Amino acid sequence: MLFKLSLKNVKKSFKDYAVYFATLTVGVAVFYVFNAVETQAVMLNVMQKSGDFTKMLSGMLSGVSILVSLILGFLVVYASRFLMKRRKKEFGTYLLLGLGKWKVSMILFWETLLIGGCSLAVGLLTGVVLSQFMSLFVANLFAADMTVFKFLFSRTACEKTIIHFVIIYLVMLLFQTFEIGRCRLVTFFHAKGKSEEIKMRNPWVCILVFVIAAGMLAYAYYQVTGNVENLHSAKAIFSLIIMGIVSTFLLFWSISGFAFKLVSIFEKYYYKGLHAFMFRQLASKINTTVCIMSVISLMLFLTICVLSCSLSVKNSMDSMREHLTPVDIIIHKRISLEDGESEEIMTDALGMGGFSYNEYTKEQLEGLPLSIKETYGAMEIDLSRYFTREENFYVYSIPGMTIGDLFEKMGEDMTESEVWFYMNKVLRLVKVSDYNRLMALSGKKGVKLSADEYMVMANLPDMVKAWNLFLQADIPLTVSGNTLYPAGNACREGFLVMAANYTEHGFIVVPDEAVSEMNPVYEYLAANYNGKSKEEKREIEKIVTLQDVYEYPESYSTWVSLNTKIDVTDAGMGIGGIITFLGLYLGIVFLLSSAVVLALKELSEYADNIERYQILRRLGTDEKIINRTLLGQIGIFFGTPLILALVHSVFGIRFLLYQLRTFGREGLLSSVLETIAVFLIIYGGYFALTYACSKNIIKDKRAS
Amino acid sequence: METVLKIEKIEKYYGAKSGLTKALDNISFEVTGGEFTAIMGASGSGKTTLLNCISTIDRVTSGHIYVGDMEITKLKRAALSKFRREELGFIFQDFNLLDTLTSYENIALPLSIQNIPVKEIKERVKKAADQLGITEVLSKYPYQMSGGQKQRVAAARAVITLPKLVLADEPTGALDSRSARQLLEVLNHLNTWFASTILMVTHDPFTASYAGRVLFIKDGKLFHELNRGNDTRKQFFEKIMDVITLLGGDVSDAL
Numbered sequence: 001m002l003f004k005l006s007l008k009n010v011k012k013s014f015k016d017y018a019v020y021f022a023t024l025t026v027g028v029a030v031f032y033v034f035n036a037v038e039t040q041a042v043m044l045n046v047m048q049k050s051g052d053f054t055k056m057l058s059g060m061l062s063g064v065s066i067l068v069s070l071i072l073g074f075l076v077v078y079a080s081r082f083l084m085k086r087r088k089k090e091f092g093t094y095l096l097l098g099l100g101k102w103k104v105s106m107i108l109f110w111e112t113l114l115i116g117g118c119s120l121a122v123g124l125l126t127g128v129v130l131s132q133f134m135s136l137f138v139a140n141l142f143a144a145d146m147t148v149f150k151f152l153f154s155r156t157a158c159e160k161t162i163i164h165f166v167i168i169y170l171v172m173l174l175f176q177t178f179e180i181g182r183c184r185l186v187t188f189f190h191a192k193g194k195s196e197e198i199k200m201r202n203p204w205v206c207i208l209v210f211v212i213a214a215g216m217l218a219y220a221y222y223q224v225t226g227n228v229e230n231l232h233s234a235k236a237i238f239s240l241i242i243m244g245i246v247s248t249f250l251l252f253w254s255i256s257g258f259a260f261k262l263v264s265i266f267e268k269y270y271y272k273g274l275h276a277f278m279f280r281q282l283a284s285k286i287n288t289t290v291c292i293m294s295v296i297s298l299m300l301f302l303t304i305c306v307l308s309c310s311l312s313v314k315n316s317m318d319s320m321r322e323h324l325t326p327v328d329i330i331i332h333k334r335i336s337l338e339d340g341e342s343e344e345i346m347t348d349a350l351g352m353g354g355f356s357y358n359e360y361t362k363e364q365l366e367g368l369p370l371s372i373k374e375t376y377g378a379m380e381i382d383l384s385r386y387f388t389r390e391e392n393f394y395v396y397s398i399p400g401m402t403i404g405d406l407f408e409k410m411g412e413d414m415t416e417s418e419v420w421f422y423m424n425k426v427l428r429l430v431k432v433s434d435y436n437r438l439m440a441l442s443g444k445k446g447v448k449l450s451a452d453e454y455m456v457m458a459n460l461p462d463m464v465k466a467w468n469l470f471l472q473a474d475i476p477l478t479v480s481g482n483t484l485y486p487a488g489n490a491c492r493e494g495f496l497v498m499a500a501n502y503t504e505h506g507f508i509v510v511p512d513e514a515v516s517e518m519n520p521v522y523e524y525l526a527a528n529y530n531g532k533s534k535e536e537k538r539e540i541e542k543i544v545t546l547q548d549v550y551e552y553p554e555s556y557s558t559w560v561s562l563n564t565k566i567d568v569t570d571a572g573m574g575i576g577g578i579i580t581f582l583g584l585y586l587g588i589v590f591l592l593s594s595a596v597v598l599a600l601k602e603l604s605e606y607a608d609n610i611e612r613y614q615i616l617r618r619l620g621t622d623e624k625i626i627n628r629t630l631l632g633q634i635g636i637f638f639g640t641p642l643i644l645a646l647v648h649s650v651f652g653i654r655f656l657l658y659q660l661r662t663f664g665r666e667g668l669l670s671s672v673l674e675t676i677a678v679f680l681i682i683y684g685g686y687f688a689l690t691y692a693c694s695k696n697i698i699k700d701k702r703a704s
Numbered sequence: 705m706e707t708v709l710k711i712e713k714i715e716k717y718y719g720a721k722s723g724l725t726k727a728l729d730n731i732s733f734e735v736t737g738g739e740f741t742a743i744m745g746a747s748g749s750g751k752t753t754l755l756n757c758i759s760t761i762d763r764v765t766s767g768h769i770y771v772g773d774m775e776i777t778k779l780k781r782a783a784l785s786k787f788r789r790e791e792l793g794f795i796f797q798d799f800n801l802l803d804t805l806t807s808y809e810n811i812a813l814p815l816s817i818q819n820i821p822v823k824e825i826k827e828r829v830k831k832a833a834d835q836l837g838i839t840e841v842l843s844k845y846p847y848q849m850s851g852g853q854k855q856r857v858a859a860a861r862a863v864i865t866l867p868k869l870v871l872a873d874e875p876t877g878a879l880d881s882r883s884a885r886q887l888l889e890v891l892n893h894l895n896t897w898f899a900s901t902i903l904m905v906t907h908d909p910f911t912a913s914y915a916g917r918v919l920f921i922k923d924g925k926l927f928h929e930l931n932r933g934n935d936t937r938k939q940f941f942e943k944i945m946d947v948i949t950l951l952g953g954d955v956s957d958a959l
Binding site: 273276280281283619 | 759761781782784785786787788789790792794800801802803804805809812813814815816817819821822825861
């Protein structure tokens with residue numbers, strides 16, 4: 001019987017329940033989607049490779065997951081309170097008819113079971129589908145190779161969601177039962193007329209709280225920007241985040257307190273048109289409003305930061321990779337050694353990350369004086385079959401001369417500097433004609449050099465700095481009797497080895513004549529694969545990179561070093577890929593949640609508002625003024641959290657970019673700005689939509 | 705005295721062809737300035753529909769309504785708002801105060817909408833509050849006040865713009881008898897002090913007896929009219945009761 005009543009209740013007041021049901025469903029879906037990120041991340045090829053990934057991810061997500069739980073918990077409680085308030089009269093009627101409080105609680109129990117069960121099922125289903133689309137969408141943003149679409153279902157996420165929401169429902173049920181038990185009959189019937197009690201806060205307290213909150217924020221801001229170098233422990237960062245959350249809330253609390261006071265002081269403004277009404281509307285649910293604004297502000301902040309940072313990391317990685325991998329493959333081989341010198345070659349002998357070093361001596365090397373092509377030939381691989389265009393060139397060195405020796409001429413001791421490591425490296429020289437041929441193959445502009453000039457190429461940021469300092473000293477370089485002077489006082493961006501980020505510590509481009517009498521140290525071969533599709537290229541890659549290493553005599557296969565575009569691209573997907581994937585995924589989750597919170601707030605108030613606007617109409621208010629008031633009200637509601645979120649973001653983005661600085665900074669600012677612009681368009685669109693919907697809701701239904 | 709309200713043969717139908725309901729059936733009457741008129745009828749007699757048509761919340765099916773020399777049945781939507789805010793004042797059964805505003809702000813609202821300067825708003829609100837005895841609740845919210853206080857605030861709001869016509873829909877419906885009596889005194893005062901023309905709809909003979917003239921409506925038609933003349937309120941009340949007895953059981957449920 002009671003169950004039947006519950007069922008009928010749900011059917012009868014479907015409109016009220018729809019809001020409630022939608023909230024719960026979306027809550028469940030968002031929760032699942034959020035927790036399924038680990039499983040979904042596997043969609044990206046590279047993530048299967050890294051086994052530690054899951055562990056690291058769990059660590060990173062646990063903090064954010066607390067926040068998500070809190071927000072969702074808040075949502076559910078808010079929705080249930082909204083429904084309870086709406087139904088007090090109904091409960092009152094039951095009690096009046098002699099139904100015991102316990103039985104009313106049973107009705108509630110059945111209803112919760114019904115709604116909770118349905119929303120859980122529908123929410124999980126939605127979540128599973130949504131997570132597929134989300135990861136497809138996000139993964140599509142990556143240019144890199146992606147595995148074929150796989151339908152993924154995360155069992156852990158599903159279990160977690162069910163447990164989490166069953167607990168939330170139980171708590172909610174207890175809360176409701178308690179509320180019914182506590183209330184006297186009369187309060188049920190007066191429930192409707194009583195709105196949230198409006199208490200004006202003491203403005204002085206508000207100002208004090210405001211100052212404290214602003215101080216806390218300023219401290220947190222300083223810590224993540226000015227003092228960021230001293231910020232190491234996760235605990236410190238975590239406490240700053242807590243500080244940020246608390247101060248955001250306090251800021252809204254205090255501002256809402258004295259802002260209203262401030263406005264009402266300006267009577268000329270306050271008593272003009274519907275201004276008083278508008279501000280009272282906002283102030284009427286000040287506690288709820290402050291809560292929602294804080295939540296929205298924090299979520300917007302997270303969305304902005306996470307989206308813009310991950311997108312800019314992605315963009316910068318993409319453009320950097322594009323720039324740093326201009327050809328399909330660069331092979332190099334040592335062709336001569338000095339007396340007593342030996343060469344170490346690092347090999348991935350098992351192809352599984354277990355590196356080993358191979359050492360060979362001058363005698364061994366000169367015993368087999370083969371070029372790169374000849375070496376491949378010895379392994380019965382005809383390279384010209386696989387390459388369309390190729391260029392080979394040589395790297396020379398002045399015997400015994402290291403980069404450090406060159407810097408010594410500047411009179412500065414670099415052994416203590418950040419770049420000490422590179423000071424022991426052999427100074428490498430490249431003919432300008434060779435370099436220009438490489439550039440032509442890469443599709444880039446060559447360089448011009450006079451007969452008495454030299455030029456430094458590097459891109460490792462710290463070394464670029466060091467080289468620039470060096471070049472400004474205008475120190476001549478003597479190469480087999482030719483004295484060369486620096487061309488310009490800054491080093492150029494250039495590299496000999498392809499990598500995902502900036503790793504070239506520097507080589508020197510010299511006129512051809514300068515090294516004409518020297519013996520080359522390395523032979524380089526740069527080439528593009530003779531394949532059209534990705535698959536063809538991968539096939540070629542397999543052969544020329546000697547992946548089946550055991551088939552070849554070790555003495556040959558270990559002599560060549562190589563790096564390829566495909567390899568670099570795949571590797572670049574690693575940590576940067578994870579960051580980007582996570583960022584986009586979470587960003588979308590946050591954006592979605594903010595939208596839901598805002599929509600819920602609007603919907604839950606629609607009934608109260610219809611009545612109020614109807615009164616205004618009866619008093620003869622123009623539609624135009626009513627619409628303007630509505631716009632102002634929604635504008636403040638949308639705008640205030642956004643402003644604070646933007647201020648937060650300025651510092652948050654700077655902090656994140658500092659943490660992500662190794663991923664390059666090309667056009668970071670512009671992509672951050674672009675992302676924010678796109679975000680604002682979406683948010684603005686949502687604002688417009690909300691305005692249109694609210695306008696429709698309060699519209700005079702009687703066609704007069 | 706000039707005619708403030710003139711109603712000419714108005715009709716109002718509800719529903720489709722099959723289940724047509726005549727809520728108002730050929731009603732005509734006039735109200736002159738300064739009059740306090742009550743419209744009496746049982747529930748379903750059409751009295752609220754009549755009030756809604758006059759207040760331009762509802763439209764008539766046929767006929768004409770004039771307020772002053774303006775025919776309001778012909779007004780466009782935008783003009784209707786202007787008309788409502790400048791010519792009419794409302795008192796509703798459920799007060800219809802904005803629950804988010806204080807009494808002061810509620811009373812000031814019609815003036816704010818008309819963009820009256822703050823200084824004048826202050827003076828007028830203060831004066832109205834003095835006369836209606838609600839000065840001490842001006843800073844309170846509706847939920848903090850008693851029904852009687854709320855209704856007096858609503859009355860102050862209705863007359864603050866000095867409207868041509870004050871419409872009251874069952875103003876005592878939600879009040880206990882003491883508050884009801886107080887409110888009716890207030891309406892009487894409005895009638896004399898502000899020279900407001902009041903048209904009140906009620907089913908309660910006691911409430912109606914405060915008016916100077918009572919119109920009886922039955923089944924959408926004008927049934928009878930009583931003028932108080934020089935009668936005392938008690939005598940007038942008895943006359944009203946007589947008419948109700950005449951009307952039959954229909955109104956007796958109201959007693």
